[in-house]
Amino acid sequence: MSELSELERRLSEALDRIREGVERLTLAPLPAAPSEAAADEARGAAEEIASLREALEAERLANAQLEERLAAIRSRLEEKVEELSGEVEGLREQLEATHARNRHLKRRLEEVRAALARLREAASEGVTEPEQINRAMLAELESLRALREADRHELDALIAELKPLVEEAADA
Template sequence: MGAGQMSDLDDYQRRIAAALDRIGQAMARPAPAQGGDELARLTRALETEKAKSQQLDERLRALKSRDGAASQDFEEKVEVLTRQLDVQGLELQRMRKTTIALREQLRALNEATLNGGAEGAAINKALLAELEALRATRASEAAELDEILSELTPLVQEAVENA
């Protein structure tokens, strides 16, 4: 519910309260000779306004309750997304470190090759760095898939419930 709708309800509520005040003041005044009919009309009008006021109060309570539930749902979604961003951030840092290590190992391997041949240990280090880079990429992709699944799960549940 937007702020405009809430302010409209508040305005209606103030107008109804003012009308009830006017009716109550009119009923408190001494009745003219034909006061019986006027009093009955005012009493009916008062009852009608009271019923309208009660309906508006109930609508306002329902809207506030619904807005509270929507706010809680939004906060839960923000919390889930924040956790997912944290996981992705950690995986991204891991990938950066691994990429730097891989570049360093490849540079060392290239130097060893240019200087007369690469040693088995240098080749092993380069392969291990490459393997770690692949693992980091896979972990990053897994985190991204988790994020996608967390977004799809509520949609699938809603579709199942509506089917």
């Protein structure tokens, strides 16, 4: 019997604890508010995630567009470099031809001057052939005209090269 009374006592204590727990639950407010807050927080987090995904996609699109623009700019730059390289090469060839022409003209001018000096020396000694002197002077005049024309071509080429640079500097 003592076992039976022990079991009754334990059972009654358990029932008392259950009653106290039920009373506490009935007195305490229902936890509906925390679940609403959690739901609001979850909705806010979902909206933020969606917003961040949209922003990420927009940035990816912008990045792709920038990469396309960069590729186009690089392509145009390479084309321009090739074009300018061709122009520079053409100008170098033109300049070299002009220098060669000038060297040739200067040599001819020196030859004509030397011939004219010999004719003057012969004339001073009394041996004169006026026709020979006239031809030498005409040759010297032609050489001077050719030299002046070569100088003009060289200056025109330099002006043509410098004009775009001056215009760029004026625009800047």
